[in-house]
Amino acid sequence: MTEQTFRSGFASFVGRPNAGKSTLTNALVGTKVAITSSRPQTTRTVVRGIVHRDDAQLVLVDTPGLHRPRTLLGERLNDLVKSTWAEVDVVAVCFPANEKIGPGDRFIVNELAKVRRTTKVAVATKTDLATPEQIAEHLLEIQALGAETGTTWAEIVPVSAVAGDQVQLLADLLVAMMPEGPPLYPDGELTDAPEESIAAELIREAALEGVRDELPHSIAVVVEEMALREGRPEDKPLLDIHANLFVERQSQKGIVIGHKGSRLREVGTAARQQIEAMLGTPVYLDLHVKVAKDWQRDPRQLRRLGF
Numbered sequence: 001m002t003e004q005t006f007r008s009g010f011a012s013f014v015g016r017p018n019a020g021k022s023t024l025t026n027a028l029v030g031t032k033v034a035i036t037s038s039r040p041q042t043t044r045t046v047v048r049g050i051v052h053r054d055d056a057q058l059v060l061v062d063t064p065g066l067h068r069p070r071t072l073l074g075e076r077l078n079d080l081v082k083s084t085w086a087e088v089d090v091v092a093v094c095f096p097a098n099e100k101i102g103p104g105d106r107f108i109v110n111e112l113a114k115v116r117r118t119t120k121v122a123v124a125t126k127t128d129l130a131t132p133e134q135i136a137e138h139l140l141e142i143q144a145l146g147a148e149t150g151t152t153w154a155e156i157v158p159v160s161a162v163a164g165d166q167v168q169l170l171a172d173l174l175v176a177m178m179p180e181g182p183p184l185y186p187d188g189e190l191t192d193a194p195e196e197s198i199a200a201e202l203i204r205e206a207a208l209e210g211v212r213d214e215l216p217h218s219i220a221v222v223v224e225e226m227a228l229r230e231g232r233p234e235d236k237p238l239l240d241i242h243a244n245l246f247v248e249r250q251s252q253k254g255i256v257i258g259h260k261g262s263r264l265r266e267v268g269t270a271a272r273q274q275i276e277a278m279l280g281t282p283v284y285l286d287l288h289v290k291v292a293k294d295w296q297r298d299p300r301q302l303r304r305l306g307f
């Protein structure tokens with residue numbers, strides 16, 4: 001009998017905004033790690049989900065959507081994406097099966113083609129939203145896009161993260177592409193994102209719920225302080241979180257706060273519940289809205305907000 005080899009490594013899902021990357025990460029890891037939203041471009045922080053198996057550890061790096069940069073923030077995000085691609089073992093490009101392959105996908109695959117060494121996989125996401133005929137057509141288009149851009153797809157895999165279709169197969173295929181190596185993280189750890197950044201993302205997700213137009217891109221959240229309150233009995237801990245929610249303009253501040261603070265209260269309650277569920281500790285959330293004028297275009301502010 002030969003001893004089973006252990007594999008470990010990194011994979012990153014990329015794709016145009018809303019392609020289903022975060023949802024797929026969560027489905028693979030089996031818990032809510034990366035935030036998901038029906039609004040595009042909400043994933044800014046690199047959040048890792050870790051798939052633990054007896055024979056492997058697969059670390060998923062969830063990157064922001066790559067797009068044609070229009071602001072300084074956009075450029076920084078694109079740089080972040082490309083440096084991630086060069087460092088991981090596999091990049092899996094997500095193409096939603098319910099939408100046509102478009103210029104956005106072509107742009108990403110062309111950029112990815114410049115990163116030579118990394119293994120490339122194509123994932124047709126959201127197959128529950130497409131007919132078998134559409135899926136077949138979609139897979140052919142993905143193959144054609146590979147040929148056109150000089151990309152060799154190691155695999156083309158249709159999945160539905162929501163229906164749970166083929167998610168396990170995708171995990172198996174990705175694991176098989178990882179190099180042999182020891183576990184990289186302690187058993188059972190699902191993410192190494194600092195708790196502060198998880199909390200910040202959950203607050204941002206709650207704040208994005210129901211807002212329209214430009215506002216989603218204008219919201220940034222910074223957790224200023226996060227600590228267990230002192231003097232509490234051991235079986236009744238309380239986590240104090242002080243966070244600032246930044247918008248770019250005074251007018252946006254009013255929208256976020258709402259009539260007599262009603263909207264901000266809702267956001268605070270929703271975020272608190274999510275954080276409590278995630279960290280398993282009762283939370284006191286102190287949330288303030290501040291204006292950081294045009295922060296997306298200002299390098300100093302970007303640094304302060306963690307970009």
Ligand SMILES: Nc1nc2c(ncn2[C@@H]2O[C@H](COP(=O)(O)OP(=O)(O)OP(=O)(O)O)[C@@H](O)[C@H]2O)c(=O)[nH]1
Binds near residue numbers: 023035038039127
């Ligand atoms: N029906 C269906 N919807 C899905 C599936 N995967 C994702 N979605 C939905 O598609 C939307 C976008 O999914 P996300 O996972 O946030 O997409 P993303 O690629 O991470 O988006 P960005 O963070 O903007 O880059 C959400 O409303 C998801 O619920 C799927 O397999 N089936």
